[in-house]
Amino acid sequence: MLWNTLLLALRAIRRNLMRSFLTVLGIVIGVAAVITMVTLGNGATQSVSDQIAGMGSNLLMLRPGQRFGPGSEGAPNFKDTDIEAIRNQIGSIEAVAPVVNKTATAVYQAKNWSTVVTGSSNDYFQAGNWVIASGRSFSEAEERAGKAVCVIGETVRDKLFGRRNPVGSEIRIKQFACEVIGLLKSRGQSAMGSDQDDAVVMPLHTVQRRLTGNLDVNMIMISVRNSAAIDAVKDQVTRLLRERRNIAENEEDDFRVMDPRQISETLTGTTRILTMLLGAVAAVSLLVGGIGIMNIMLVSVTERTREIGIRLAIGALEREVLLQFLIEAVVLSSLGGLIGIALATGATIGLARLMGIPFLFDAGINLLSFLFSAAIGVLFGFFPARRAARLDPIEALRHE
């Protein structure tokens, strides 16, 4: 009976090629969308945590304000002197780098490029794990005097100098000329997707004097000598800054010290939310695919009910008719599911390469979407048939 019914099911699929094709297509689109979105999201999350791991587990970031990110405008910035205080009063520290950022256009001959200028010190290269590919970092005299010298990233070099060696050339930033003394080793995209090589680094005083016009420091990076000491350093820094910023005993901090774990949680949390969002969007497409299938099935319900009537009239048993429809539904939705998985795998591998994130095969989501698609097929293919197969043959034949 199974073999014969399989034959009948396959014949029915062949008979209704357009309907079969649309059913499969609905499932393919839904399954492929869900798997692609979720897999890419997982890859993005993975690449974020990889990069954070690469940042080192001994980095503390200090920002004014209660929260990390936007909304910190209310609290006062740090001062030059805070850097000195931290360096002098706290042990187990390897590097303390002030950070001031300012967007500006860099010009070299006829070319210009809008970039972010960072004012800091040599500690910045150390704390941020930057390597000078050619040229040199700042001298003590340049830092102290706020000389117009800069170290540029690979992207800025590419935009202004092409393949030429920039060291020794002068670029113009706003109204002043600045000598390029070093080139940073390329690092590619950051965890958040921005280009880390799109950077110009100058001594802090140069940026304060010539670009921002004040002595504020937006952020402080502290590299701790031993990652085991990170909590202790964090406490000491917090206490020191509360004192320096005159925060009363019962008041909350108006700055925030982020350790690597928190940074990582913040960033991966963001991508995880993004993954969930993408997954939800994709799930909707799976649902839409399902509704499409339902429509196809409903449109054909009259023809199929009469077909069931014919089959019953010539002596088919109810269970034979049901089995045929079940096989049809399962074959079509499994086919759609498999094609969807294959398509998603191909698309995900390609897109992951394009986006520079790892391809992480997620068996769970593949299985889940496959089962879901099969369930949709069975739901919309089988249950309408069950109603028809329970009718008296003549009722099914008369169906209009």
Place this chain on the structure above:
Amino acid sequence: MTGAAALIRLSAISKTYGSGQAAFQALKGIDLSVAAGEFVAIMGPSGSGKSTAMNILGCLDTPTTGRYEFQGVAVEGMTRNQRALLRRHYLGFVFQGFNLLARTTALENVELPLIYRGDPAGSRHQAARAALEQVGLKGWEHHSPNELSGGQQQRVAIARAIVTRPAVLLADEPTGNLDSRNSREIMDLIAALNRDLGITVLMVTHEPDMAAYASRVVHFVDGLVESDRHNGGHA
């Protein structure tokens, strides 16, 4: 015709469609016995319950009350599956509207009952081809209904009905949708099946010309058998 040897016996069969205010009694107590090998034509005005009776005889529908015995076995007592098996092994039905599977070749349409019967592919194909040849459709095996004329489609339907060698062929206005030449050919075919293969035939028709092929004519009026008589001569 009322002997114990009757192939089919209906006693006091009634059929009511709908319920309550909308209830309509299409059959009001039909008694009818048919012996093996008979060719019975059922005539009567439109709405007199001919199709209703045929559907009950063909086990496509169930009577509201009354008794239906097939080869001495009560059909009312059967389960849905048992009635399906009765249709599969003993009954062949030909409809006015053909009721072939669309986009399916003549051969596959005729094969269908044999697939449900579980015949192996080889003998199935052979039997289906033979049945198509018998109804004069040799060479049309791979045409689907939309490529066939009405007369040809009805021949396919007859081939499908007889491919299982049923005891009874039930035909509800088989020539109702056909022109007179095709009608005569179909009637010749049905008469030959009755005469040569001994298949019992019950056929509804409006036209006296067609009824003339039968050995017996039953008249329905208003859900009751009004007359039941033997035809003088075979056509």
